[in-house]
Amino acid sequence: MNTVSTIDVGALGKVGVLFGGRSAERDISLMSGAGVLAALRSRGVDAHPFDTGLRSLAELAGEGYDRVFIALHGRFGEDGSLQGALEQMGIAYTGSGVMASAIAMDKIATKMMWLQKGLPTPTYAEIEAGAELAPVLAQLGLPLIVKPPHEGSTIGITKVEQADAFQAAVDLAARFDDVVLAEQFITGREFTVAILGAGSGARALPICEIVAPQGNYDYQNKYFTDDVQYFCPAALDAALGAHMQRLALAAYRALGCEGWGRIDFMLREADQQPFLIEANTSPGMTGHSLVPMAARALGISYEDLCLEILAGARLKLQQGQGQ
Known part of the structure; x- marks a missing residue:
């Protein structure tokens, strides 16, 4: 993926920011989409909002977008269904492709893939x-x-x-x-590792630790309170932190993810063994979200993060078929 400093904003063309949708996470997606739209416009991108919960795929096809930034969470946006439609329409999109999105959205299928690769995840x-x-x-x-x-x-x-x-x-x-x-249930500390890129070029960002009230990192605490504490970079032994980042990259690649994503961990208190919990292929981009937090720890602004993710948008199936 190009670095932000070398991205030709004009070459990105007309961009749709897809948000809202019809999943149980609609409210969060509305917040993510608003943030991404403002960020891209601030960098001179010709970006336009498109709520997939209110408008049809026929309307999406008619907008003439050169690429889209998927800021949808959950079903009908993060699960491969929209990715398949975009492939059919020939519109380049951010994040993982059809198969990786579908597998990562299914926590059981994700665990089966990780276990097949010998990666640690709870029974x-x-x-x-x-x-x-x-x-x-x-x-x-x-x-x-x-x-x-x-x-x-x-x-x-x-x-x-x-x-x-x-x-x-x-x-x-x-x-x-x-x-x-x-x-x-794994008793211990909770962490997440954000990842940017694809294949051998994917890179893990600094690890974030999540410390929620009474360990309750629920919907309300995630998005609507300031009671959760975040530590990024997390206070971890250097060797353990590097091991967790390697595990996150292995977990991401095992699912075939690309573009960007986030891998969640629990670190077992008894023996400091990390366990993979789940993968997110279209993580939150709100003011409380963890991928922007990890990027900031590297000096990457929210706006530049959005621009880098957008620049990596592509059609996966057509390229894979050599078209």
């Missing part, structure tokens, strides 16, 4: 409607985490500390997904 179980929960408790123990595998921003997630609370947690997650993910 888990899939729970289908009507399944017996006792075997899952026996397998995972308590506490455990229950979550819908296709949602983000901690939507539908419950930490289960007592067996009699397990069913209610499953029922909550099942409101969002047909299959529920139950996962061994």
Whole structure:
């Protein structure tokens, strides 16, 4: 990817900033999109807003965009469906392609890919409607985490500390997904690693640590309070930090991600073992968001971060077919 100083803004053409959408994370996407739009315009980009929750793909095709910045989170924007439509329309887009987006959006598929590559992630179980929960408790123990595998921003997630609370947690997650993910709870510190680029050229940004009130990094604390503390760069032993960055890059590449993204970790308190939790292929770009925070730690402004991500927009499938 070109550095910001060598990016020809005029060559980027007419740019659409895709935001809003129809997922449970719509409100966050509206904030991300507003920030990205203002940032790109401040750098002289011919950028225009496009809310995919209010306007159709036919309208998108008719706008004449040369490329788009995807500032959508969750379903219908981060899950590969929109990426496939953009490939069909021939509009270059930011972030990962169809397959990587779809896999990363599915937390169960993500864990299967990581485990196949020998990467550390907490033990888990899939729970289908009507399944017996006792075997899952026996397998995972308590506490455990229950979550819908296709949602983000901690939507539908419950930490289960007592067996009699397990069913209610499953029922909550099942409101969002047909299959529920139950996962061994890792007691320790929470971190995230932002990544820019693709393939061998991808680079990990400084690690950020997240310290939430009572360890509760939920939707409200993520976006609407100032109660969460962030430390970036995180206070980590240099060797451990480098190991976590290597793991993040390996996790990112295992899914086929590109452009930009974020890999979330838990560091187990007992033995300082890092565990991969999930991947985000279209992370938040709000005032509380972690990728801009990591970029700032390297002296990269929010505006230049947005410009660098936009400059990397491309069609993945056509290039892969040599067209």
